[in-house]
Amino acid sequence: xxxxxxxxxxxxxxxxxxxxxxxxxxxxxxxxxxxxxxxxxxxxxxxxxxxxxxxxxxxxxxxxxxxxxxxxxxxxxxxxxxxxxxxxxxxxxxxxxxxxxxxxxxxxxxxxxxxxxxxxxxxxxxxxxxxxxxxxxxxxxxxxxxxxxxxxxxxxxxxxxxxxxxxxxxxxxxxxxxxxxxxxxxxxxxxxxxxxxxxxxxxxxxxxxxxxxxxxxxxxxxxxxxxxxxxxxxxxxxxxxxxxxxxxxxxxxxxxxxxxxxxxxxxxxxxxxxxxxxxxxxxxxxxxxxxxxxxxxxxxxxxxxxxxxxxxxxxxxxxxxxxxxxxxxxxxxxxxxxxxxxxxxxxxxxxxxxxxxxxxxxxxxxxxxxxxxxxxxxxxxxxxxxxxxxxxxxxxxxxxxxxxxxxxxxxxxxxxxxxxxxxxxxxxxxxxxxxxxxxxxxxxxxxxxxxxxxxxxxxxxxxxxxxxxxxxxxxxxxxxxxxxxxxxxxxxxxxxxxxxxxxxxxxxxxxxxxxxxxxxxx
Amino acid sequence: xxxxxxxxxxxxxxxxxxxxxxxxxxxxxxxxxxxxxxxxxxxxxxxxxxxxxxxxxxxxxxxxxxxxxxxxxxxxxxxxxxxxxxxxxxxxxxxxxxxxxxxxxxxxxxxxxxxxxxxxxxxxxxxxxxxxxxxxxxxxxxxxxxxxxxxxxxxxxxxxxxxxxxxxxxxxxxxxxxxxxxxxxxxxxxxxxxxxxxxxxxxxxxxxxxxxxxxxxxxxxxxxxxxxxxxxxxxxxxxxxxxxxxxxxxxxxxxxxxxxxxxxxxxxxxxxxxxxxxxxxxxxxxxxxxxxxxxxxxxxxxxxxxxxxxxxxxxxxxxxxxxxxxxxxxxxxxx
Numbered sequence: 001x002x003x004x005x006x007x008x009x010x011x012x013x014x015x016x017x018x019x020x021x022x023x024x025x026x027x028x029x030x031x032x033x034x035x036x037x038x039x040x041x042x043x044x045x046x047x048x049x050x051x052x053x054x055x056x057x058x059x060x061x062x063x064x065x066x067x068x069x070x071x072x073x074x075x076x077x078x079x080x081x082x083x084x085x086x087x088x089x090x091x092x093x094x095x096x097x098x099x100x101x102x103x104x105x106x107x108x109x110x111x112x113x114x115x116x117x118x119x120x121x122x123x124x125x126x127x128x129x130x131x132x133x134x135x136x137x138x139x140x141x142x143x144x145x146x147x148x149x150x151x152x153x154x155x156x157x158x159x160x161x162x163x164x165x166x167x168x169x170x171x172x173x174x175x176x177x178x179x180x181x182x183x184x185x186x187x188x189x190x191x192x193x194x195x196x197x198x199x200x201x202x203x204x205x206x207x208x209x210x211x212x213x214x215x216x217x218x219x220x221x222x223x224x225x226x227x228x229x230x231x232x233x234x235x236x237x238x239x240x241x242x243x244x245x246x247x248x249x250x251x252x253x254x255x256x257x258x259x260x261x262x263x264x265x266x267x268x269x270x271x272x273x274x275x276x277x278x279x280x281x282x283x284x285x286x287x288x289x290x291x292x293x294x295x296x297x298x299x300x301x302x303x304x305x306x307x308x309x310x311x312x313x314x315x316x317x318x319x320x321x322x323x324x325x326x327x328x329x330x331x332x333x334x335x336x337x338x339x340x341x342x343x344x345x346x347x348x349x350x351x352x353x354x355x356x357x358x359x360x361x362x363x364x365x366x367x368x369x370x371x372x373x374x375x376x377x378x379x380x381x382x383x384x385x386x387x388x389x390x391x392x393x394x395x396x397x398x399x400x401x402x403x404x405x406x407x408x409x410x411x412x413x414x415x416x417x418x419x420x421x422x423x424x425x426x427x428x429x430x431x432x433x434x435x436x437x438x439x440x441x442x443x444x445x446x447x448x449x450x451x452x453x454x455x456x457x458x459x460x461x462x463x464x465x466x467x468x469x470x471x472x473x474x475x476x477x478x479x480x481x482x483x484x485x486x487x488x489x490x491x492x493x494x495x496x497x498x499x500x501x502x503x504x505x506x507x508x509x510x511x512x513x514x515x516x517x518x519x520x521x522x
Numbered sequence: 523x524x525x526x527x528x529x530x531x532x533x534x535x536x537x538x539x540x541x542x543x544x545x546x547x548x549x550x551x552x553x554x555x556x557x558x559x560x561x562x563x564x565x566x567x568x569x570x571x572x573x574x575x576x577x578x579x580x581x582x583x584x585x586x587x588x589x590x591x592x593x594x595x596x597x598x599x600x601x602x603x604x605x606x607x608x609x610x611x612x613x614x615x616x617x618x619x620x621x622x623x624x625x626x627x628x629x630x631x632x633x634x635x636x637x638x639x640x641x642x643x644x645x646x647x648x649x650x651x652x653x654x655x656x657x658x659x660x661x662x663x664x665x666x667x668x669x670x671x672x673x674x675x676x677x678x679x680x681x682x683x684x685x686x687x688x689x690x691x692x693x694x695x696x697x698x699x700x701x702x703x704x705x706x707x708x709x710x711x712x713x714x715x716x717x718x719x720x721x722x723x724x725x726x727x728x729x730x731x732x733x734x735x736x737x738x739x740x741x742x743x744x745x746x747x748x749x750x751x752x753x754x755x756x757x758x759x760x761x762x763x764x765x766x767x768x769x770x771x772x773x774x775x776x777x778x779x780x781x782x783x784x785x786x787x788x789x790x791x792x793x794x795x796x797x798x799x800x801x802x803x804x805x806x807x808x809x810x811x812x813x814x815x816x817x818x819x820x821x822x823x824x825x826x827x828x829x830x831x832x833x834x835x836x837x838x839x840x841x842x843x844x845x846x847x848x849x850x851x852x853x854x855x856x857x
Contacts, residue, residue: 425613428576431600432607433627434674447617 007364007405008229008356014367015226020219022211030207038190038203041125045189046182048129052282053136054178056275058166061144062152064260065268071275072141073517076134078282080509082466082483083131084194085502088490089286090127091198092293094118099289124199128192130282132185137278139181143174149258162261176242183239190228191357193469194483198490204228205469208359212473222367225360232355287506293499301500306485310504313482316396317464320403321457324411327404328456329449332416333441336424354409358402358470365402365474369393399474403464410463411456418452419445458512465508525678525710526550526573531582533568533734542568544734546582550678550710555701557721558714559757560731566714569731570680573712574607575600587677606676606709610683612667614655620666621651627674641669645703660688661696668700672707679704681713685720697723718758722746730754752783752853760815761785761851762826771822772800772845779852786815786829788849791841799842802826804835818843 059065060072078086094100094116104114117123148170155165196203204224211221263271335343353361369392380388392398426448430440446453468483475484482501489497528548534541542565550556558566571577573584575591575598584592586605591598614623625638642648645665655663664684671679684700685693701724704711715721721728722742729739738750749755752763761783769782776782792799802818805825816828816835820843828843835841 425609425611426615428600429607429609429613429615430626431576432574432605433670434601434604435627436601444615448615 006368007361007402008352010367011222011226011229011356011360011364014219014222015230018219019223020211020215020217022215022217023220023223026207026211026220026224030202033202034204034207037121037196037201038205040121041128041189041196041201041203042186044122044125045129045132045185048125049133049136049185050178050182052129052133052278053138053181054140054171054174056278057137057140057144058170059271059275061141061148061258062162062166062260063268063271064262065271067272068260068275071272071279073513074279074283075137075275076513076517077279077510078131079134080462080506080513081131081283081286082194082468082505082509083128083188083192084198084468084483084490085290085486085498085505086131086282086286087124087127087195087198088486088495088498088502089289090118090123092289092495093285094123119199121199121201124195124201127199128189128195130278132188133278133282135184135188136178136181139177140174143177144170145257148173152258179239179242183235186235187232187355187357190232191359191469193359193472194487194490205357205359208363209469209473212363218363218366222363225363229356229360232357233352236352236355290499290502290506293496294503297496297499301497306500309480309482309485309501312479313465313504316400316403316481317461319400320407320464321411321460323400323404324408324460325415325453325457327408328412328415329446329453331412332419333445336419336427352409353405354407356406358406358467359473361402361406362470362473365398365405366393369398369401394474394476396476396479399471399476402470402474403467406467406470407460407463410459414456414459415449415452418449422448455512455515458515462509462512465505523552524549525552525554525587526712527583527585528573529583529585531569531572531584532580533565533572533577534580541734543572543579546734546736548729548736548739550712552710553708555704555711555713555724555726557725557728558712558731559716559718559721559728562716564731565734566716566731567682570607570682570712570714573678574605574680575603576607604674604677606671606674606679608664608667608671608679608681608684610686612655612663612687614663614666614670616655618654619651620647620653620655620658623655623666624651624670624673627670637673641673642666644672644706645669646699661692664688664696664700665703668703672703672709676709679709679711681711683715684713685715685717694723722758730757749851750853752781755783755851755853759785760827760829762789763853764824768822768824771820771824773798774845774847774850776847776850777852780855781853783851783853784845784849786827787813787831788846789826789828789843790846791828791830791843793841795842796844799844802841802843804837804839804841806837807835 056071056075060068060075081089092098096115101115104110108114118127151169151173152162152165155169160168190203191205192203193205193209196206197209205228208221208224208228211217211224262268356364370390373390373393376391377388380386389395392401422445426444427440430444435443465481466483468487471481471484472487475481480488482505486498486501486505489495489501526549528546531543531546532541533543546569558569560566568577572579572592573586578597579592581594582592583590583594586603589598590596591603614620615626618626621638621642624641625634628634628637638651639648642651645668647662647665647669650658650662650666655666658666664687685697688696697720713720713724725742727740728742728745729736730745731737732753738745738754740748745754746758749758752761755761755763762785763781763783765781766779791802795801800820800822802820805817805819807817808815810829812831814830814834816830817825818828818841819825826843
């Protein structure tokens with residue numbers, strides 16, 4: 001736990017030791033820009049994702065219209081697209097030679113007046129919102145479908161219409177669920193590097209990178225990271241306290257599915273259109289762009305070295321997934337067994353890793369591990385007269401450690417939910433038969449929670465495949481992953497070449513979405 | 523020979539700091555079947571968990587077959603106590619076949635297979651070895667849970683509300699079958715239940731728990747005929763309770779007590795006046811299948827319940843009742 005918490009602790013402690021020399025310059029000329037851009041993106045994305053997430057969630061939960069079931073799960077698909085890949089696709093779509101421009105010029109005969117410059121802060125907010133709205137959609141849909149039945153029934157017998165009941169009763173009750181979804185959106189927006197960098201928008205995260213690489217001043221990077229970290233922790237505390245003040249009570253009867261109303265056919269068509277828009281703009285259009293690019297660049301990109309990149313990505317993701325589910329399982333199991341309240345509380349701490357942007361974790365890992373590495377090198381030199389290289393920094397071990405810190409929460413939650421559902425009764429039954437702890441874990445707890453473990457592993461696997469800023473900072477020299485390759489192509493203005501690695505990441509991302517949807521419908 | 527000896531066991535939960543068990547003492551002889559009865563939340567299931575080792579007590583000593591398994595300085599884990607446990611919801615491992623479930627607590631040996639077959643035959647499900655728990659009915663699952671607990675030859679068998687998950691129609695049949703098996707093995711057994719009828723039908727002795735304490739222990743007959751408190755009496759069936767002042771109206775010579783009680787079916791009545799009988803009026807009726815329960819009001823304004831099995835009495839009708847001293851229960855206030 002200490003190992004997992006070390007990066008966070010390091011970052012927070014640096015708040016007190018002060019920044020580097022260029023901090024004064026950053027503070028004077030750049031900080032306001034970083035702050036404004038980050039806050040603007042945060043607020044804009046919250047408003048957009050709120051609209052894009054809540055409205056379709058309500059429509060698919062409360063009304064019956066053609067293809068509703070299909071649209072219901074298609075709405076989750078943008079989750080498979082990391083937001084930097086959506087950003088690349090949109091840059092292509094609205095480019096001078098892009099599909100939009102061609103349609104405008106060739107079909108509608110409109111010339112340069114029609115050009116939309118997406119490469120700015122508004123464009124970035126738009127692109128990110130279409131990529132991130134599923135977080136809000138999923139939490140809102142889950143609430144509307146399974147928790148609003150009783151409230152709607154109560155409103156109905158009081159003679160209140162469906163629309164009024166929605167905004168006056170269901171929506172206020174759904175606030176904790178929706179805010180939970182929005183918090184995830186905010187974390188993604190603040191942690192993003194790939195999209196902001198490509199769209200030329202300076203944010204806190206791009207500033208951390210710039211301090212580290214361009215200004216070569218790790219102290220300032222750490223200082224900025226600490227500020228970002230504090231802000232996110234503040235948001236989490238705010239969300240918790242808001243939720244604490246709104247402890248709504250829902251009983252098991254309330255978990256019935258909401259009865260769907262069938263509106264008139266023209267209203268059904270409007271509802272269909274409203275639900276199709278986010279899918280079209282968040283998934284189908286970027287996907288078409290990527291497929292088009294992949295078809296024209298396939299021969300250039302596809303090679304043996306590309307296959308080795310694919311393998312590295314899969315390999316790192318698999319190891320990270322395995323480590324994360326092992327640690328999560330162990331932590332939850334230890335907390336369940338332990339009679340100590342302190343252990344029970346501490347076991348949930350490493351889960352905070354997901355709230356912290358990848359770039360902050362990367363910076364937080366570099367500092368303590370550099371000390372350990374230097375110490376190890378000196379020790380081996382002194383005692384064994386053997387000059388060994390760094391063990392953690394700039395190695396696969398360091399990278400996988402950082403992934404594990406970042407994504408532990410991703411595996412922790414499904415495993416915890418599964419163990420909570422199974423309870424302690426099977427464990428106790430095995431115990432009463434005289435079976436020892438390790439055997440019980442292997443033969444009872446792991447098989448009974450295999451679905452939770454599998455979904456935890458899958459989610460970590462996909463998130464690791466997508467992760468960009470952390471990989472960029474910590475990947476060993478000479479090793480490449482799909483996300484970094486896509487980023488490099490984009491940075492070299494070879495945007496079309498990003499498509500093949502992008503499609504592989506997206507295809508992998510689709511697997512847990514199928515699982516997620518099946519689990520939600522179960 | 524004493525199988526289980528509990529001395530001064532106390533247990534409270536940190537969440538509400540409420541004392542679930544308070545300074546409890548208890549012994550169980552070899553081969554005995556004992557039922558713990560009490561309302562919900564009186565600490566019955568907690569007691570089983572403490573004996574099993576699934577939870578630790580705050581203080582006190584638990585001795586199993588002469589070996590201390592829990593004291594201030596010692597705690598033997600559940601897996602090392604050699605106690606069998608049948609859970610309320612049976613808790614059969616869903617991913618294992620029946621024979622794997624039953625054999626799970628047995629060490630690998632040449633006798634394992636034979637022992638599994640033996641206990642499966644014993645519970646009358648010899649051919650069920652290759653099935654899975656979800657293919658079995660509730661009663662069959664219960665028998666498998668019993669077979670699994672008995673397979674390792676436990677020194678003590680614990681059953682937590684063993685019949686609460688069974689249909690009422692099947693309950694008495696399964697209840698008797700199950701305890702025939704337990705009696706045949708000769709294993710000492712403790713079960714907890716909130717149903718007094720289960721306890722009366724199956725146990726050699728019954729312990730009544732209230733607020734973490736054993737308030738009375740004895741054979742089923744003793745508890746039914748001589749309950750210490752009105753609450754215990756009520757647990758075994760309906761009862762009319764009156765205080766000393768009310769009781770004086772009946773003009774019955776009986777040793778003094780703080781409260782007196784009589785079950786509704788033990789009140790004798792006639793339709794015509796007789797010597798030493800009191801007049802009463804029928805106030806209302808409740809239908810109980812074979813029985814009818816009447817609320818009656820005596821001339822002294824005392825209201826009682828009367829249980830009648832054959833005759834239908836009209837509301838407002840006058841009857842004449844008497845209380846048979848042989849059936850009168852006496853209770854004393856706690857000092």
